Amino acid sequence: xxxxxxxxxxxxxxxxxxxxxxxxxxxxxxxxxxxxxxxxxxxxxxxxxxxxxxxxxxxxxxxxxxxxxxxxxxxxxxxxxxxxxxxxxxxxxxxxxxxxxxxxxxxxxxxxxxxxxxxxxxxxxxxxxxxxxxxxxxxxxxxxxxxxxxxxxxxxxxxxxxxxxxxxxxxxxxxxxxxxxxxxxxxxxxxxxxxxxxxxxxxxxxxxxxxxxxxxxxxxxxxxxxxxxxxxxxxxxxxxxxxxxxxxxxxxxxxxxxxxxxxxxxxxxxxxxxxxxxxxxxxxxxxxxxxxxxxxxxxxxxxxxxxxxxxxxxxxxxxxxxxxxxxxxxxxxxxxxxx
Amino acid sequence: xxxxxxxxxxxxxxxxxxxxxxxxxxxxxxxxxxxxxxxxxxxxxxxxxxxxxxxxxxxxxxxxxxxxxxxxxxxxxxxxxxxxxxxxxxxxxxxxxxxxxxxxxxxxxxxxxxxxxxxxxxxxxxxxxxxxxxxxxxxxxxxxxxxxxxxxxxxxxxxxxxxxxxxxxxxxxxxxxxxxxxxxxxxxxxxxxxxxxxxxxxxxxxxxxxxxxxxxxxxxxxxxxxxxxxxxxxxxxxxxxxxxxxxxxxxxxxxxxxxxxxxxxxxxxxxxxxxxxxxxxxxxxxxxxxxxxxxxxxxxxxxxxxxxxxxxxxxxxxxxxxxxxxxxxxxxxxxxxxxxxxxxxxxxxxxxxxxxxxxxxxxxxxxxxxxxxxxxxxxxxxxxxxxxxxxxxxxxxxxxxxxxxxxxxxxxxxxxxxxxxxxxxxxxxxxxxxxxxxxxxxxxxxxxxxxxxxxxxxxxxxxxxxxxxxxxxxxxxxxxxxxxxxxxxxxx
Numbered sequence: 001x002x003x004x005x006x007x008x009x010x011x012x013x014x015x016x017x018x019x020x021x022x023x024x025x026x027x028x029x030x031x032x033x034x035x036x037x038x039x040x041x042x043x044x045x046x047x048x049x050x051x052x053x054x055x056x057x058x059x060x061x062x063x064x065x066x067x068x069x070x071x072x073x074x075x076x077x078x079x080x081x082x083x084x085x086x087x088x089x090x091x092x093x094x095x096x097x098x099x100x101x102x103x104x105x106x107x108x109x110x111x112x113x114x115x116x117x118x119x120x121x122x123x124x125x126x127x128x129x130x131x132x133x134x135x136x137x138x139x140x141x142x143x144x145x146x147x148x149x150x151x152x153x154x155x156x157x158x159x160x161x162x163x164x165x166x167x168x169x170x171x172x173x174x175x176x177x178x179x180x181x182x183x184x185x186x187x188x189x190x191x192x193x194x195x196x197x198x199x200x201x202x203x204x205x206x207x208x209x210x211x212x213x214x215x216x217x218x219x220x221x222x223x224x225x226x227x228x229x230x231x232x233x234x235x236x237x238x239x240x241x242x243x244x245x246x247x248x249x250x251x252x253x254x255x256x257x258x259x260x261x262x263x264x265x266x267x268x269x270x271x272x273x274x275x276x277x278x279x280x281x282x283x284x285x286x287x288x289x290x291x292x293x294x295x296x297x298x299x300x301x302x303x304x305x306x307x308x309x310x311x312x313x314x315x316x317x318x319x320x321x322x323x324x325x326x327x328x329x330x331x332x333x334x335x336x337x338x339x
Numbered sequence: 340x341x342x343x344x345x346x347x348x349x350x351x352x353x354x355x356x357x358x359x360x361x362x363x364x365x366x367x368x369x370x371x372x373x374x375x376x377x378x379x380x381x382x383x384x385x386x387x388x389x390x391x392x393x394x395x396x397x398x399x400x401x402x403x404x405x406x407x408x409x410x411x412x413x414x415x416x417x418x419x420x421x422x423x424x425x426x427x428x429x430x431x432x433x434x435x436x437x438x439x440x441x442x443x444x445x446x447x448x449x450x451x452x453x454x455x456x457x458x459x460x461x462x463x464x465x466x467x468x469x470x471x472x473x474x475x476x477x478x479x480x481x482x483x484x485x486x487x488x489x490x491x492x493x494x495x496x497x498x499x500x501x502x503x504x505x506x507x508x509x510x511x512x513x514x515x516x517x518x519x520x521x522x523x524x525x526x527x528x529x530x531x532x533x534x535x536x537x538x539x540x541x542x543x544x545x546x547x548x549x550x551x552x553x554x555x556x557x558x559x560x561x562x563x564x565x566x567x568x569x570x571x572x573x574x575x576x577x578x579x580x581x582x583x584x585x586x587x588x589x590x591x592x593x594x595x596x597x598x599x600x601x602x603x604x605x606x607x608x609x610x611x612x613x614x615x616x617x618x619x620x621x622x623x624x625x626x627x628x629x630x631x632x633x634x635x636x637x638x639x640x641x642x643x644x645x646x647x648x649x650x651x652x653x654x655x656x657x658x659x660x661x662x663x664x665x666x667x668x669x670x671x672x673x674x675x676x677x678x679x680x681x682x683x684x685x686x687x688x689x690x691x692x693x694x695x696x697x698x699x700x701x702x703x704x705x706x707x708x709x710x711x712x713x714x715x716x717x718x719x720x721x722x723x724x725x726x727x728x729x730x731x732x733x734x735x736x737x738x739x740x741x742x743x744x745x746x747x748x749x750x751x752x753x754x755x756x757x758x759x760x761x762x763x764x765x766x767x768x769x770x771x772x773x774x775x776x777x778x779x780x781x782x783x784x785x786x787x788x789x790x791x792x793x794x795x796x797x798x799x800x801x802x803x804x805x806x807x808x809x810x811x812x813x814x815x816x817x818x819x820x821x822x823x824x825x826x827x828x829x830x831x
């Protein structure tokens with residue numbers, strides 16, 4: 001019972017409940033939610049935002065918002081694709097990813113350096129670098145819609161597995177980038193939970209001075225977070241291009257807000273120190289369901305945004321309401337200042 | 340007995356300000372030593388020097404007979420020195436277990452998390468002080484007292500020989516303070532030396548074997564606790580002599596009732612009845628959560644009563660908003676003066692005059708000259724220590740900030756003044772000044788309600804006191820019964 005009570009205090013639990021209810025409603029109304037092709041479609045559409053959610057999570061937990069990951073993803077994948085095409089390289093796809101990761105790491109390092117060295121707020125710094133990167137991408141590099149190099153094209157068109165709905169005849173296939181998602185989450189999970197550096201990410205988000213006194217290298221961890229964010233952003237950006245089979249530079253910007261909304265839904269705190277990978281996945285799943293499946297019940301695309309906004313507000317308000325009642329019941333009166 | 344620590348001639352300045360002007364401090368092995376002094380006397384600086392965070396400009400540090408020319412934080416930890424900071428230095432977002440284990444694991448330079456080992460470290464740590472806590476709970480969900488015990492347990496993880504506690508009782512209730520003292524006694528029985536930093540008289544006498552007093556960066560005296568008296572102690576801390584407060588003449592209290600509460604109930608308390616006479620200082624005392632603060636808020640229109648009556652000067656009044664309370668000339672000095680009562684970055688003048696800008700302006704335009712006059716009158720009257728009233732309020736010490744808040748409310752000439760914890764975190768000197776001022780105001784006919792859990796303060800300041808407990812009024816003490824013993828009995 002005590003354990004159950006503890007679970008109900010988690011935001012994640014409530015997001016999970018909302019997901020279950022929403023999926024049941026869609027299933028009852030359309031009969032098409034729990035179909036193999038719809039499930040594959042939802043997971044497929046989760047891959048890109050869920051990778052971005054790691055960037056948002058690491059930044060929020062340790063330091064503060066990072067809004068530059070979509071543009072870092074756009075720019076590093078552009079450079080990787082351009083280099084691959086101009087050299088005519090046609091080796092394994094993974095090398096294209098490695099090139100993108102290197103560029104992503106460099107851009108992330110710039111963020112990290114400014115934030116750590118000059119103690120500027122991460123929101124301002126990443127807004128700035130995001131804008132600079134966007135300007136370079138469209139101005140200096142003149143990025144536009146392009147075809148992918150052959151190796152990525154092949155990687156993107158290959159299917160991990162395909163499903164076909166016998167009733168409707170609709171099919172859907174799971175891309176290989178799904179494996180990338182799983183690998184990145186596994187690595188992140190192990191690092192965040194089973195290494196002292198990972199615990200340090202949470203520690204500095206909880207109390208920076210305490211972390212310093214305890215012996216964590218606060219600056220190194222913070223710098224590392226932004227470099228890793230650059231790398232993950234590059235992986236996400238290139239995976240997005242791979243899945244759409246084209247490089248579409250205009251599609252990247254603005255993605256950060258939906259992703260941040262997703263992790264907040266998943267229980268990450270804007271004040272830092274709190275947030276889990278499980279929450280990231282639940283949050284992105286819920287938002288993907290709304291964007292993907294509401295159409296099945298005949299709700300127009302325009303209403304999706306209303307739904308997303310409503311869910312974000314309800315999802316974040318529930319834990320606060322709980323906290324309010326918890327403190328009321330424990331007999332400690334909140335509004336009496338110290339009393 | 341051997342000395343565990345001996346520092347000599349420590350000097351430290353920050354950008355031309357001499358924080359320490361040659362401090363000597365000698366602490367014997369196994370004793371509980373108290374370091375006392377008013378705010379800004381250099382207590383925190385000397386702690387940071389001893390723990391290796393600051394490098395002194397001059398002087399020597401000797402730990403266990405070994406001279407450390409360049410003491411670093413890790414040297415200090417290796418020598419068995421542990422500091423428990425006022426803010427406890429915990430991670431609110433992490434589990435108790437992680438909070439206890441991190442330092443040790445990091446000191447061993449381990450790279451991976453071994454949950455079993457974390458748990459063992461944590462369990463051993465809390466056992467050392469017989470502290471019972473859920474190791475998987477998040478620290479932010481725990482009460483302050485538990486947080487402190489976690490910080491103490493963590494210090495013991497490191498096999499601490501010498502624990503420095505920086506103002507450990509600031510956030511604790513008197514029950515929790517007693518528990519802390521029991522733990523300190525237990526640590527002492529295990530041969531652990533303790534440096535207890537405090538400016539609270541009663542605590543210092545209760546707990547320490549010897550006492551060192553710092554004043555403006557110099558040590559003024561070091562002696563066994565048995566040779567210290569309260570008067571001497573106050574003198575060494577402040578450099579001033581005070582007349583004994585409680586020796587003020589008993590005064591005749593007017594029969595005129597200015598405010599009366601009849602069976603008043605609101606959120607946080609119920610069925611409270613009392614009378615406040617003209618020129619009287621009434622104490623409202625009780626533990627944290629007893630409803631004392633809520634009661635004061637109700638009298639200022641911030642906590643709407645659900646039943647009962649408030650009668651002011653013979654007429655029933657509705658106190659549903661601050662504006663109504665102000666119209667009736669009731670003023671409240673809130674508990675947390677820093678966040679509730681003061682505009683820290685604004686000037687002292689602006690702070691003092693803010694409640695009566697209307698009367699200090701001509702047709703909506705502020706009259707600068709009148710503002711300045713008003714402010715300097717109050718600065719003089721209350722002896723606020725400032726060079727210039729146009730300085731920001733944040734430049735003042737805690738006691739002087741409190742005086743500014745007082746001036747702000749007094750300038751409106753209230754009939755009833757409610758003060759919530761008027762001297763929390765205030766130096767002895769400033770506390771004395773504030774008490775003196777309140778007594779003067781009462782003599783002049785102002786009625787004052789003092790909400791406080793500082794029993795010594797209630798006894799020396801108030802004419803009468805009511806006691807609250809768990810939201811109910813459990814007793815009233817007249818002047819002749821008002822003493823520390825009775826009050827402690829009534830509030831436990």
